Amino acid sequence: MAVYAALLSLTRSLHQILNLEKYIDPDLHKGKIVSLHEKVCFTLIFLEDYSDKLYSVVGDEIRRAAYEAQDFIDSYLCSISANIDEWSSSEKMALDQDLNMAIERVDFIWEEVMKMKNSDGADDILRSRTHSSPVDDSSTVQLTVGEMVVGFDDDLKSIKDYTMDHFDVCAWITVSAEHNKREIFSGLLRSFKKPPTHHNEQSDVSTAQLEKIVYQNLTGRRYLIVIDDIWTTKAWDDLKKIFPNDDNGSRILLTTRLSDIAVYAGYSSTLIHQMKFLNEDQSWELLQKRIFGQGSCPPQLVGIGKKIARNCGGLPLTIVVVAGLLQSPGNMTEEELWENISENISSKESTIEMQCSKILCLSYDRLPLRLKPCFLYIAAFPEDSQIDVSKLIKLWVAEGFLKPTDRSKCLEDVGERYLGDLVNRSLLLVSKKGPDGKLEIVGIHDMLRDICITKAEEEMFFCHVSSQRNALNAFSENRHRRLGIHSTHNSQEWLIPDSSIRSVLFFTEMRIKSSLSISCRRLSILDAPETTWPNFSDAISMFVNLRYIAFALNDISCPHGFPASISKLPNLQTLIGNRTEHGFIESLLKVPYEVWTMPKLRHLIMNVPFDLLYPSNVGFLPESGLETLEKVSNFKFTEEAVKILVNLKKLKVVFYFESDNVDDFNVDYLFRLKKLEELEVFASDLPDPSMTWNYKFPINLRKLTLLEVPFPWENMNIIGSLPKLEVLQMMNIKVFEYSEWLPVEGQFLQLKYFSSSLDGLVKWEAEKEHFPCLESLSLECAWDMKEIPSGIGEIDSLQFIELKYCKESLVDSARRIQEEQHENGNYAFQLRVIV
Known part of the structure; x- marks a missing residue:
């Protein structure tokens, strides 16, 4: 590999x-x-x-x-x-x-x-x-079967008997073998319905203060907290102080692989539930559902299939991984594949652990060659990481793991299919999907992660270290090409000498301050968004092999603002700047016009709004290869600018105005970005309070987000006419007069997800023909709307309604829709209400 x-x-x-x-x-x-x-x-x-x-x-x-x-x-x-x-x-x-x-x-x-x-x-x-392109047999992501639960009905009943039907606060946090108090407290706060502290503000408080905030927000409230996968008694000692005992029916549910942890935590034996292995019938049922869904197994495979299921030892993880193997025949017939798998997972191993490990290793060995480097790359990420899919695929592209195919010349599309293939093989877990159904966050089971790390080390593919001494050993051995650094102590300085290392990925815990010094000019990937590189501005132009860089933007690394010298990197594909401190960035960050001339740059991303200077004095510029631009501020979408940005696919633009100059707001030619698929617009303090959005949008948009954009409801035809729109989010759209929305049939034909605060909307007449493909409706702080149109409840594709902080009459109408959906046999429909 x-x-x-x-x-x-x-x-x-x-x-x-x-x-x-x-x-x-x-x-x-x-x-x-x-x-x-x-x-x-x-x-x-x-x-x-x-x-x-x-x-x-x-x-x-x-x-x-x-x-x-x-x-x-x-x-x-x-x-x-x-x-x-x-x-x-x-x-x-x-x-x-x-x-x-x-x-x-x-x-x-x-x-x-x-x-x-x-x-x-x-x-x-x-x-x-x-004489032909390699066959790309990656499949699309199929997740519905993966969500089925088999063999745990009794366990679920037992656990329900221990718990209550209603809690004021519900939260879930995973601890695992290497626990970090600060991350746990922050995770709990994020799990609460109404986090008392904004996520970005949590970096400004100490661990002790976070502990106090959690305790205060649980005091006097009935809570259910799930602490998943706890490994040590010390972890329980670190956590138990944050849970007040108000004798009000609150509950804590621990999951652990070690029964003595539960005993130590003070639970009586009657409240310790021991999970059982699946029996042979349950194992076979799960295997069939993972492979055939609601279908049935062909008769000629039933005998060998039951043998395979029996040899999985009753472990669900091994069963779903084996199911992934059985769906990937390669050059074999189906019968040959099943016989081959059966021979390789015989039940001769002395322990369940050894058998499980053997099966998981087999799942890696049988991966197509094109998927192996992509899977092993997960070894770089820390335990229990929530891995951002967009970032992961950009890294794969920069590494060169992906090849264009006849089906798709776009490498990011190839990466999405590869990722879907790994998910379908149960090698990666889906943590979050976007409103358009695309994967956004993935994770990996820790047993599979162990296999991943072992294989990466064996093949000298990746090495991860947590101390400078271990890092120096990796450099001196001169073997590994990729290094994952897990910085866990404050003020650590990491020295990366000239060596065989080509990729460096930094992972730091919250509030950890680290710095690095790099002399390896052949470096191609540097992912260090939280780590300071002193003299970064002066040194970066020498690293001409860089294809991907995520760097910390602060006074030490970039004392004079965004470094124009970065434009000298001829191979750079992805440029991510992360503001980690205040200082020179108190004023709007200015990115110099030189980036327009970078020949390979495809993704320009900042975590704060930035001013992208237009090169008005440098003459003609060819079409830019930029596909992603986030978060550009007050950009003027003139005819000349959109001709250069012709390849743009994803755009986040922010409009801030400090003057009354209406000419600063220029989106006249935005609609000419024909390749644009995702657009997010945030507008604050427009120079003319009477201004409203009446501009056309790019025709091929799939996803549109409007935040604080003054968009009157009578202009919804502008959006409804977009033929490919699947996701629409409109929050705080500054409609100050009560309005009506009467949709037009023949519009919103592909819309699947609609989220809005429905500002100023008092009348919404909608029939199922107006939104024929709608799957999800999310309303937040929709105080002006009394009820959801009854026609919404008649939409056959509707699966989910979420209401956050809405009036009771709106909630009542949603409950009526839920009853109608269930009466019509749509038991998969869900209603979530947050008050």
Whole structure:
């Protein structure tokens, strides 16, 4: 697998060099690089079919050769990017030497591959694969079956008997083996219905203060707190002080793998519920549902299927992972696959733990080669991480793990399918989906994470450290390409010397202050959004291999504001700036116009509004490759600007006004962004209080969010006419006069999710034909609306209504809709009310 990942990265580097054609000596180097690129691409095609034989023969040698070739190419790339004016004869000789060494190492790989090819009769397969794109058999995410529960009806009844029907406060927090008090307290506050402290404000208070806030918010209230996966008595000692005992029926539910933890916590034996393994019938039922949903297993597979289920030892995790394996036949027939899996998970292991571990390892071994690096990348993230999907896929893209296919040239789309495939195989857990149904947050079971870490270490793919000494050991061994740093102590300084490391991912606990010093110029990925890099502005232009960077924007790393020198990075794809402190950013952050000239930049993201200076004095600019722009402030969408931003797909724009100049608000040509799919607009203090939004939106929008935008209800036809709109969020839209909304049939044809505060709306007439695909309705602080239109309740696709802080009559109308939905057989419909 590490061979495949290394060659993917090498292919990416070679492709980038070929795109920097003006830097290459056409007589000396171009022909060599083209030949090198062709050989590596052919080798990748071969590995996709013959990886098993590769590892059994010369895997380690080829992996080392691939890494060495990557090192030489990265050095070459650094050299040609840093010396673009004149090269001396000695510099040309050094470049030629780097390139020749890379060719030597790839030739070694080529020779070994040819030996396997000639001995295995692979000509026909390779010829067919060479002349066609690799098949992308990633499936879409199917989650409904995964939400089924089998075999725990009695357990659920027992637990319900211990608890009550109603609580003022409900919260869930996962503790796990490595617990952190501050994270636990913050997590509890986020779980409360009405968090007393805004999430962003929690970084300003101490752990002791957070503990006090939790205690105060539970005092006098009837609460149910679930503390999931607690491992030590110390963790309970750290937590029990925050729970007041008011003798009012409050309850704490612990889950643990160790019964002595429950006893230590003071529970009587009658209140300790011991979970049982699934029996053979329950195991088979779960396996069938995971594979066939509501369908049935083909008769010829029933016998072997029951044997497989029995050999899973009654553990749900192993059953769902095996179900994922059984749905991925590859080149085998279904019967061959099931027989093969049965042989590999026989019940001969001495313990359930060993059997489970064997099955989980098998799930990794049988992954398609294209998915293995993506899965192993999860090893970098700390235990119980809530992994942001957008960030993860951007990292995969920067690493070079993803290849475009005939189905999709967009690498982010390929990444979404790969992620969906890992979810369908039960290797990743879905923590959160967006209103459009897309995955937003994923996690991993800790047993699978252990397998992931072990495999990543074995293949020298990833190393994670928590101390500088361990980090130095990793550097001195000169083996690992990727480093995950978990900084847990204040004022830690991390030194990253020139080494084999190509990717560095920093993870810090809240309020931990860390700094870093990097001298490895061949670095391609740096994810350090909370970590200070002193003299960042001066040093960053030397790291020309960087493809992804997330950095802390503060007075130490960037004393003069956003560093214009970052625009000198010719390969940078993703640029994420994170304001970690106040200081120079008290005024609006200004991003210099030089970023417009960056040839590969696709994602420009800031966690605070920024002013993107328009290059009005630099003459003509070609179309920008920017696809994501967040959170740009007061940008003028002129005809010239939208011509440059023609590839934009996701835009978050903020309008703040300190003057009365109406000309500062310019969105006349916004509608011309034809590729834009997601748009969020926040408008505050428009220069003319009478101004309202009556501008057209881009025609291909799928998701539209309006925050504090003055949008009168009579203008809803502007939004309703968007043919692809699936998600619409309109909050605090500053309608100060009572209004009516009479939707028009034939609009909102694809709308699935609608969220609004319904400002000023007193009459809303809607029939099911007006929103034929609506699945979810969320209303918050909708004080002017008395009831939900009855026609909403007749929509066949409706699955969910959520009401937050709305008047009682609106809640009553929602309950009537719930009754109607259930009477019509839609028992999946849910109503959530927060008061």
